[in-house]
Amino acid sequence: MILASASPRRRELLRKAGFDVTVLPADVDETRQPDEPPVHLVERLAQLKAHATLDAQSSLRASSSSPSAFAEDILLAADTIVWTDDGEVLGKPADTESACQTLRDLSGRTHHVSTGVCIIASGSQRSFVETTDVTFFPLTDAEISAYVATGEPMDKAGSYGIQGLGRLLVRSISGDYANVVGLPVSRVVRELGQLLGRDLVPDLLQRAAL
Secondary structure, rough: EEEOOOOHHHHHHHHHOOOOOOOOOOOOOOOOOOOOOOOHHHHHHHHHHHHHHHHHHHHHHHHHHOOOOOOOOOOEEEEEEOOOOOOOOOOOOHHHHHHHHHHHHOOOOOEEEEEEEEEEOOOEEEEEEEEEEEEEEOOHHHHHHHHHHHOOOHHHHHHOOOHHHHHHHHHEEEEOOOHHHOOOOOHHHHHHHHHHHHOOHHHHHHHHOO
């Protein structure tokens, strides 16, 4: 599988699911269009990344010796955003103060994490958006300052990482936990299986047992 993303978290999720992954990041313009809904934005970006990476596939095939249990030319692109009920998209913080402000805004509230995914395989394309709702505990200034001081929020959309120390901020989630980490891998497996015309879950479970 070609992963059109530099995210180590997505790569690890796919690896743990049983995929052999080659990373080929895509560089696209991620500017939000006027009045574009968050879920439309994230699906469009995933599609842009997938198609931007297609041009590099031929050279990747020629140079890669990584084995694959599936058909050639499986490409996956994804983009994850954090957004609020008013449609504001929360990107990575510019500095520690902006990280603190984002966490103050999310304190005691429910926000949304949406991942757009685009898969191209066997000459066909499938894209979708998975959304998980995340609710934070009310956070004190001391908690926010201590968390930001760890440095973990600085490269995370929404200024937190649920797979790390950021889990201490989270009261509950509704939906797929892996989606908040960066990729709804269970749904990816099923969507890819539909493109390839077979159930991949038994194959992946058998590989994991070896």
